[in-house]
Amino acid sequence: MLFKLDLEKYNFKEYKAFDVNLISIDPRVRDMCAQNLCGFYGRNHMCPPSIKEIDEWKKEIFNFNNAIMVTKVYQAESSYDIEAMIEGSKDFQKTLSGLREELSNEYSYSDFLLLGAGACLICEKCSILDDKPCRFPDKAFPSVEACGIDVMSLSKKAGVKYNNGKNTITYFAIIFYN
Numbered sequence: 001m002l003f004k005l006d007l008e009k010y011n012f013k014e015y016k017a018f019d020v021n022l023i024s025i026d027p028r029v030r031d032m033c034a035q036n037l038c039g040f041y042g043r044n045h046m047c048p049p050s051i052k053e054i055d056e057w058k059k060e061i062f063n064f065n066n067a068i069m070v071t072k073v074y075q076a077e078s079s080y081d082i083e084a085m086i087e088g089s090k091d092f093q094k095t096l097s098g099l100r101e102e103l104s105n106e107y108s109y110s111d112f113l114l115l116g117a118g119a120c121l122i123c124e125k126c127s128i129l130d131d132k133p134c135r136f137p138d139k140a141f142p143s144v145e146a147c148g149i150d151v152m153s154l155s156k157k158a159g160v161k162y163n164n165g166k167n168t169i170t171y172f173a174i175i176f177y178n
């Protein structure tokens, strides 16, 4: 498959192809989700412990030959600006949803994988809270960290800026494809 999406139009701060073999999958990264600092652990179909086990992600990820890391940067008033984090996260999810839709129009599901940042925010209230299956399994996707990928370390290896300056928030996603 030739990757022919125009990533320019998504206004990413950076998008950079990198070698999939730079990725290491570490269960400790996913285990950090269990600390539930974001409040979504067990409360979102796209978060642990609901998503697939780490070994399954490992298999799936290393089935792809190519990867692109994308980032978007948001301004905050301070490093404790929760409102900016939430707004940034919503905007990033919206951008990735558009990207995912374009990917699924162009390619079959087995030809790509998108991993984003944070919990899935498609529905106002995730159906997991009502003990119901995901409403949009074809649209939802998990985060990079939930699959055991340490973004900080990978961004350094991939040559993508992790920190984009004082009082900024950088969100990361990865597109895998063959």
Ligand code: SF4
Binding pocket: 044, 045, 046, 120, 121, 122, 123, 124, 125, 126, 127, 128, 133, 134, 135, 136, 137, 139, 140
């Ligand atoms: S699409 Fe809705 S139900 Fe599915 S994971 Fe996202 S928020 Fe939950």
